[in-house]
Amino acid sequence: MYDRTGVFFLSQLVADGNPQQRFTNLYTDLARTVRELGLLRRRPGYYWTRIGLVLAAFAGVWVGVGLLGNSWLQLLMAGAFALVLTQVAFLSHDSSHRQIFKSAKWNDWTARVLAGGLIGISSAWWKSKHSRHHAAPNQIQHDPDIDIGVVAFTPEHALSRTGIRKWLTDRQGWLFFPLLTLEGLSLYVSSVTHVFRRGANKAERVEGALVLIRISSYLALLFYLLPPGKAFAFLGLQLAVFGVCLGGTFAPNHTGMPLVPATMKIDFLRRQVLMSRNIRGGVMIDFVMGGLNYQIEHHLFPSMPRPTLKVVQPIVREYCERHGVNYTEMSLMGSYKVIVDFLNNVGLRARDPWQCPLVTAYRG
Template identity: 70%
Template sequence: MHTVRDLGLLRRRYAYYWTRIGLVLLSLGGIITGFILLGNSWFQLLMAAALALVLTQVAFLSHDSAHRQIFDSAAWNDWTARVLAGGIAGMSISWWRNKHSKHHNAPNQISKDPDIGPGVLAFSPEYAESRTGFAKWFTDRQGWLFFPLLTLEGISLHVSSLQHQLRKGATRMERIEAAVVVSRLGGYVTVLFLLLPPGKAAAFLGLQLALFGVFLGASFAPNHKGMPLVPATMKVDFLRRQVLMSRNIRGGIVVDFLLGGLNYQIEHHLFPSMPRPTLRRVRPIVREYCAKHKVKYTEVGLFESYGIVIDYLNNVGLRARDPFQCPLTAAMRAPATN
């Protein structure tokens, strides 16, 4: 940490983030202009695809702001995240932050990381083995079904956001966020169906939501899926907890753009408030530190990572009961403290 701080790698990158935010807003303006000019045309589906891509970048920026990577001021970060997530992307930042904080605190730890909790997909051997009938048939093939299922992820994110914001006991701020999200989603759908025939409006909405889900899901899936699972009661020190359960994705600026900097997942977990463009600069330092302390640092190509995810999901029910019956066993069972 001292080396990273002394090198200035935790300093805010205002020029980078203001440029990114400006480009996103310009892109949204261009899409709105294109939508109006195209009118009643099936070429509107190109606008839908572009909107999905831009909204994914908005989600990445809201992620960075929620992690307080953009500004020194906590209030500026919080409000920027609310505006980006709720006002533009149509999702609850409070719901996401609550869920994501638990993930960062215990990545891939059974019963603690909500990203591997019970749901449509089975991520743990115990949950996979408890399924019967059609659910078992589905689980045995869930790896192949994973990417098609991501087309529904956009809808799932919006629904989960609203369920969290409208739940009994929601805070005043969460209810304000709910009003913003409902207004954004309702206004968006209303405009589509006012300006386009019902068939084209439905196709636009369906394609945008499907691609949004695929773009986001494909950026999050490679980071932890298929990495070791931590038993609920196991104590793991901070370095191993964040490094051994995370996976980096190799690639240049194209991968950086498509994955929103999440391809430097190890560095992000070690330094969650570090600005996105700085993660690649700290990577060599982290690799050297891990090698020195004999902690395995995992990095693969993008398509290789997807292959790992598919294989793991297809075979999760066949995995050993003890998730650490693997080459990491010795490292994981070394004396450690939180």
């Protein structure tokens, strides 16, 4: 039922001929309503509180590491540190979207310090990649999130692979969670490569210095406080848990939703809603996913503060239902089941999980 629903609406977009003319005012009307209700106002008190709590937790982890000393219980601190870094990443994400402050400069520097200084990842690299994703979610050749080297999102990618890459692709659905343990390391490699490339601008060079100081000081402190074996175990577990937490948060947002052919034109509201998935679950899911469980609302209003997303959700859902736009929401476990099945459909059977003759006609 789930995949057929997705295919039906994507097919209708193609069949409508020129959706831009018919639906051009849909998003404008919704945005006007949201703006008039004051739902785009910044929430500085909320964010200052969260930043303070996260900084306290960050410091608390290192106090714990120092107190524990030479003990395998340090692995508990490694897991805790990964969870704290995940929350830092969520705040950096919000700041990169300029949700925290009115000043663009304040937002950019906050994102830079949080990502580069506390995590060791380049916010400039991430922002460039993430902005392209927001502009064309799940669109082939445009969305960098479906152009990932290890995972194949289309049958064409799957069939073109050989050797070890083919072996991985054939099992990519079942390997989904194990592969997430490498996501943290992948983020570090990509961001370091970006800020230290030739042609980096001044802001990126400053960020590169932050990243270098953070990574080197982290490793120096870790190997100073712990013997090599425990230090490597701490580092490996922290990276693995961090990767699972981040990857397990971002994957449900779009993976397994309809893929858009490279040349298809879709109006803004449908482009963001039809390719996004919300995750229900209440306060705990809100915390664990950093508000990204309201992915539809986030894509429609990227600069909307995180706590306001749940307020605007019923408005967006009712609006979509009234205008016949498919609004997808499911449990976290349900989304993982869809993701695994989607990846296996591509990898194991090398067929398009969103088969539709009208859509196929627009490919290539």
